[in-house]
Amino acid sequence: MEKEQTVHENVHIGTYVMVWLALLMLTGLTVTVAGLNLQSFAIVVAIFIAGLKSTLVLNYFMHIKYESPIFRNMVLVVIVTIAIIIGLTFVDISFR
Amino acid sequence: MNHTAELIMEKHHDPVGARIGMWLFLFTELLLFGGLFLLYAIYLHNHPEDFHYGSSHLNQFVGALNTIILLTSSLTMVLSVAMLQRRKENLAVLFLVLTFLLGAFFLLNKYFEWSAKISHGLYPGSDVLLSRSYGEVLFFGLYxxxxxxxALHVLIGMVVMLFLLRFVTKKRAKVAALLPADLEQFQGKRLYLADEQGRRIWESEPLGDSVREVAVVVDGVRTKEHWKAxxxxFENAGLYWHLVDIIWIFLFPLFYLIAM
Structure with missing residues (x-):
């Protein structure tokens, strides 16, 4: 139990600050890209950057990177489930 | 005379189990917002021009500012947890208060933003909005x-932080307790505290049948048990706060940036 209690204690404060800076830079990037007039491609880029930012938050701030694999697997199952739901719905509305 | 009872000296802690439980709750939150993102995706697909036009009414500066505020509040939250893990309670409180204030700042911006929209007649069911196209009505409804x-989740997160503040500043430790099952046999008996020579330093009144719990509580101390709990x-409240941050990370480009 002691080991599990201290599982995240080795994360350096500097790591958290670096992740925060990366998140701010990606925010700047998504605002810049939105001004480039990429038409329908813009939404894909916006979702991709938001996905990158979420991955950083999940791995470092929510400690998924430092947890046992069951946490990462559970998160993956949920993300894949939501992706399947959204994907299948689009298959439906595209072929009506 | 040989009335014996088991003393609970140490509480059982299961940090991993607690975190798994929190994640399961967060998954239900993801599915709740996932349903709304699905609605957004379909209506954007069906009414792209209306959504772009609707988005042009939103203030991109306020949206970007609130993104920076929420990302920074995630940093202060994770630092608060990290400080508590290192048993630096005062720094943990400092970062928790900062996180709370950033949450309040976010909601304040949201208030001014919504007020401006409502004063322009842009709210669900308003005459101004109903005269617009169907896609715009959908865009502002989803917005x-x-x-x-x-914002409701941000508010709930802030209320949770007030509870954390109460828990971490409370200096009262339960150092021992009797199992409830043992209490019955002590009815009408007196409890006493004894020093190492067996001298009674304190004695209770006879226990009535209304007594539900007997515990030794010491004021003014923080124990390791208290800190572990x-x-x-803190970790679980942090997980909740970061999830709220992740949801905003998606809301920001989808509502504020698609018009540019």
């Missing part, structure tokens, strides 16, 4: 529901 539900609470 209010999704950012509103998100608080770390679990």
């Amino acid at each position: 209010y529901v999704m950012t509103g539900l998100h 608080n770390v679990i609470k």
Whole structure:
């Protein structure tokens, strides 16, 4: 139990600050890209950057990177489930 | 005379189990917002021009500012948890208060933003909005529901932080307790505290049948048990706060940036 209690204690404060800076830079990037007039491609880029930012938050701030694999697997199952739901719905509305 | 009872000297802590439980709750939150993102995706697909035009009414500066505020509040939250893990309670409180204030700043911006929209007649069911196209009505409906539900989550997160503040500043330790099952056999008996020579230093009144719990509580101290329990609470509150941050990370480009 002691080991599990201290599982995240080795994360350096500097790591958290670096992740925060990366998140701010990606925010700047998504605002810049939105001004480039990429038409329908813009939404894909916006979702991709938001996905990158979420991955950083999940791995470092929510400690998924430092947890046992069951946490990462559970998160993956949920993300894949939501992706399947959204994907299948689009298959439906595209072929009506 | 040989009335014996088991003393509970140490509480059982299961940090991993507690975190798994929190994640399961967060998954239900993801599915709740996932449903709304699905609605957004379909209506954007069906009414792309209306959504772009609707988005042009939103203030990109306020949206970007609130993104920076929420990302920074995630940093202060994770630092608060990290400080408590290192048993630096005062720094943990400092970062928790900062996180709370950033949350309040976010909601303040949201208030001014919504007030400006409502004063322009842009709210669900208004005459101004109903005279616009169907796609714009959908865009603003989703805008209010999704950012509103998100703001409610921010508010709940702030209330949770007030509880954390109460837990971490409380200096009272339960050092021992009797199992409830043992209490019955002590009815009408007196409890006493004895020093190492067996001298009674304190004695209770006879226990009545209304007594439900007997515990030795010491004021003015923080025990390791107390700290361990608080770390679990801080970690789980942090997970909730970061999830609220992730949802905003998606809301920001989808509502504020698609018009540019």
